[in-house]
Amino acid sequence: MAVLKEKKLGAELRSVLEAAFPGQEARYFLPMSIGNAPEHADEGAALILEGRKTLTSSPLWDYLDGTIPFVGALGVLLDGAGQPRGVVETTCVEIMPFRAVTEDMVRAYGEGERTLEWWQSVIGNLYRTSAIRHGATFTEDTPLIWEWFRVVRRL
Template identity: 30%
Template sequence: MNAETLWADYCAAIGESGPVPPIDVFGDNPVMNDELLDLVLEGTKRATCCLARDFAEGDQPKIGDYWIIADGAGTPRAIIRTCHIELKAICDVDDSFAHIEGEGDKSLAYWKTEHDAYFQRQATAEGFVYDDSMIGICEQFDCVWPQ
């Protein structure tokens, strides 16, 4: 299925309209993309965190934004809608957020280890210095499609 069809099916089912949302993946490799998408589809993963530096001023996610989430092969599989956003230093992420992000054992220790490693890989690839005082966009979402 392509993004246009996925979005059209969702819009027809609920009476929504608008342009096809951006397509993205969770994670930085196809295996991780599939694993994290599965958690979204199960309802376990209901949040994500990225670095605020990844967005130009004014382009940060907003409540009500839709995203289409693809699997590791690039196939659009789900539509999510942002329901809450909080900007905070990565070192200030708490147990509650780690739990609703739904990865691993859902603990803050797991979250911190995995996200520090992820952001360090990003920093190496993009040529910046990562430290956990950087501001993260802690975004909560609902998986709205498939129902």
């Protein structure tokens, strides 16, 4: 499952960040939810909150305006109903091709069987489908934004 960034940081979610981290507006980033269905978002939020999932990846086409995550960014983690469940802080960002994923990265990804084969198959299929929807081409060399994060506040 990929992390989907919401289109914008609305007033309600901005207030969540302001309450948790006042005066740090330069660090506020887009909210995130996992997958493309409410049950995926619920499952993903649980994995993140329990500390099992500390890495995600996103294709560049998910960031149409070119604004990508940055170290120190603060985002609201949403569940399947769009409700805030936590605040995450980005700790590392790298742009690497799909084929660059390693066993350690797959474990940090925290989803599914946590094996390289599972990740390449399942997540690869998600990216292939996403590429078609966006009129893009997906290959082993397609660059992905790899974002490591940690939970800094439970809501």
